[in-house]
Amino acid sequence: MKKTIAWILALAMLSTSAMALAENTPPQMPQGENGQPPEMPNGQKPGNPPDGGMGGPGGQSGKPDSYDAVTTVSTDTEISGETIESTGKDENALLVADGTTTVTNSTIVRDSDESTGGDQSSFYGVGAAVLTTGGTISISDSTMTTDAKGGAGVFAYGNGVAMVSNTTISTTQDTSGGIHVAGGGTLYARDLTVTTKGESSAAIRSDRGSGTMVVDGGTYVAQGVGSPAVYVTADITIHEASLAATGSEALCLEGLNSVRLYDCDLTGNMADLDQNDNTWTVILYQSMSGDSEVGEGRFEMEGGSLVSGNGGIFYTTNTESEFVLSNVEISADNSEYFLRCTGNANQRGWGQSGANGADCAFTAINQKMDGDVIWDSISNLDLYVTQGSVLTGAVVDDESCAGNGGSGTANVTIDADSKWVVTGDSTLTNLACEGEIVDAAGNAVSVVGTDGAVYVQGDSEYTVTVGNYAETCDLTGAGEITGWDASVMPM
Secondary structure, three states: OHHHHHHHHHHOOOHHHHHHHHHOOOOOOOOOOOOOOOOOOOOOOOOOOOOOOOOOOOOOOOOOOOOOEEEEEOOOEEEEOOEEEEOOOOOEEEEEOOOEEEEEOOEEEEEOOOOOOOHHHHHHOOOOOEEEOOOEEEEEOOEEEEEOOOOOOEEEEOOOEEEEEOOEEEEOOOOOOOEEEEOOEEEEEEEEEEEEOOOOOOOEEEOOOOEEEEEEEEEEEEOOOOOOOEEEOOEEEEEOOEEEEOOOOOEEEEOOOEEEEEOOEEEEOOOOOOOOOOOOOEEEEOOOOOOOOOOEEEEEEEOOEEEEOOOOOEEEEOEEEEEEEEOOEEEEOOOOOOEEEOOOOOOOOOOOOOOOOEEEEEEEEOOEEEOOEEEOOOOEEEEEEEOOOEEEEOEEEOOOOOOOOOOOEEEEEEOOOOEEEEOOOEEOOEEEEOOEEEEOOOOEOEEEEOOOOEEEOOOOOOEEEEOEEEOOOOOOOOOOOOOOOHHHOOO
């Protein structure tokens, strides 16, 4: 990454070292066609990944030739004070194919014991209570309930646009997200109350083919196993919302997608599972399912709070990723780590074992961070501690998922206003510090080179071992907060 190259230039490393860094590029994954609304061959994908479970490689499910719906709209229509009820197998209660539809003060019910859910529901909206595939639907002051597999609340696919406000959405069964986009759909939500109970049923959900979501206000709760509050395979912006997962990680982002959270309260409570090599609260990764285009994922969070009920905080593996965190109140009673940037031994097959590391840039802006930062030699990590941030923890090289190893790096930059409180012996590649490096008692921590050079002589019991040390910082690779823009919400 350019940040690693900047390090090399700043520290005048030898060309052989630069070559070693260049060789440690992230693993190349098969390219998909997920940037456009997918037109996929028939066939079922085995092991469709749950939102929080994320599966392995498999086949693909074809787009339906047509949809079954109780009410289909293709011209400008107004619906007010009505009840639309669907009980058929894999049908929609309301389908908007074209035109502009306005729904107010209405009740939409989807109830079926025969529906199948699965990929066609996840990718194309089959069986959702409300589906728009080509028109615009505006819903306000209404109620939606579903009790059917694949029974999403509101689903926008392809050229469809959904605008939903002051509405309550409740879903019960699996593959039933609250609000959902896929295939390039667009959805705007304001002040919703959303509750989901099934597996693979994120309260805010996206899937294959990406899309755009903007959420302003509201409460979103996902209660199912493998159902995060937010599942990101799209471009998603959320402002002043309460987001909670009671049986899963808080947020999952896959591949070349992005999420921005502004003044939100985000909570996760993921269980320890045998198929995982660790437990996390927020994950940026690349599975091999084909659900998301390969590329750099971006997580941005400003203000608000992040609560972890179990496991580590931030985990990235088998992908390129960027995190930017600013002034977030983080609470984690049983945190295994603050940040883990490593390969994985996940049983669902996230890349080739020993070659599935992460390439991550993490920027902290006026941010308090408690917990270890873990990296390995098949990954590249650039950590920027800036503008009054404090990191309390150790930087640990953990090779347990690195196979035969590689030439990966961990680079830490601390500006003049920031501090690293070291809680254990640490190992990293490049350290640049204009701020403080002390232990919890305020004692200076020794910084020594891998060649035995003593850069800083401290009196702490802890030592930081580095390949290179600099007393000046280069922050050109640090990330920035985009900031909430109310104009992106059209209602």
